[in-house]
Amino acid sequence: MIQEILESNQFIMLVALLLIISIVVTKFSTRLGVPSLVLFIAVGMIVGSDGLGLLYFDNPEVAQLVGVFALIVILFEGGMQTKWNDIRSVIGPSVTLATVGVVLTTAIVAVAAKFFLGITWLEALLVGSIIGSTDAAAVFAVLKGKNIRGKLEATLEAESGTNDPMAVFLTIAFIQLLTVSDLNLWGMIGSFFWQMGAGLVVGAGVGYLASYSLNRINLDSSGLYPLFALGFAFL
Structure with a gap:
């Protein structure tokens, strides 16, 4: 039970950090001349299983x-x-x-x-x-x-x-x-x-x-x- 709580807390913290990072990097979208949506996707790809592997997600129904x-x-x-x-x-x-x-x-x-x-x-x-x-x-x-x-x-x-x-x-x-x-x-x-x-x-x-x-x-x-x-x- 305690382990599940710790894992859920880590997940919430990771999601919060991803939201903060994603919103911050959108400030550079105008300078780079690319839509902010592209930077959001880039952040997700970097931390995902095909990037740094910080977050593994394999659930098409939830997606x-x-x-x-x-x-x-x-x-x-x-x-x-x-x-x-x-x-x-x-x-x-x-x-x-x-x-x-x-x-x-x-x-x-x-x-x-x-x-x-x-x-x-x-x-x-x-x-x-x-x-x-x-x-x-x-x-x-x-x-x-x-x-x-x-x-x-x-x-x-x-x-x-x-x-x-x-x-x-x-x-x-x-x-x-x-x-x-x-x-x-x-x-x-x-x-x-x-x-x-x-x-x-x-x-x-x-x-x-x-x-x-x-x-x-x-x-x-x-x-x-x-x-x-x-x-x-x-x-």
């Missing part, structure tokens, strides 16, 4: 869970800094890039994967769907502090924050095409549009409720407001 939570926070933070008046004028181009653009990118990458890797077309399309969408964290990190304004910045932010559903749908579709023999493709397409529509309605409703609550609730401590907002983000 996926942490990644989902991190993506929620990133999208929420990006949405908080994006004005609706800027997004409203670029909804059309953003949706086109997030849907048709992802499909075209998937097809282009699939052609390259087919001829350079020598895999089947379905496997090539799976590779294309996995890397066919832009990453919201990378886009927000690259745009932050850059002299990109107006519709271009709003379009890039909106596209990077809304292309995940199409990428996830294509990835799941090609995985099932590779693994399931009697796949109901039309049922999958119908489920995609249903989830997109329901997600849009629920997301808009929760967003309105969050805005209404944050502007009217009077909490005893100012430090509770970020936690209150984060609760709506995870919801």
Whole structure:
């Protein structure tokens, strides 16, 4: 029991040090001309099992869970800094890039994967769907502090924050095409549009409720407001 407590304390200390180091090194991102996200990844690679070996991690389920939570926070933070008046004028181009653009990118990458890797077309399309969408964290990190304004910045932010559903749908579709023999493709397409529509309605409703609550609730401590907002983000 004592050994487990000591190990947990060491783990917490290591995570705390990693957070401090990662945030400090981002101060050099502007001087180096690279996104701060790259420096975060570099720190993780250095202390990981393929680097200094200070932290060994081999649990894809936990990694996926942490990644989902991190993506929620990133999208929420990006949405908080994006004005609706800027997004409203670029909804059309953003949706086109997030849907048709992802499909075209998937097809282009699939052609390259087919001829350079020598895999089947379905496997090539799976590779294309996995890397066919832009990453919201990378886009927000690259745009932050850059002299990109107006519709271009709003379009890039909106596209990077809304292309995940199409990428996830294509990835799941090609995985099932590779693994399931009697796949109901039309049922999958119908489920995609249903989830997109329901997600849009629920997301808009929760967003309105969050805005209404944050502007009217009077909490005893100012430090509770970020936690209150984060609760709506995870919801």
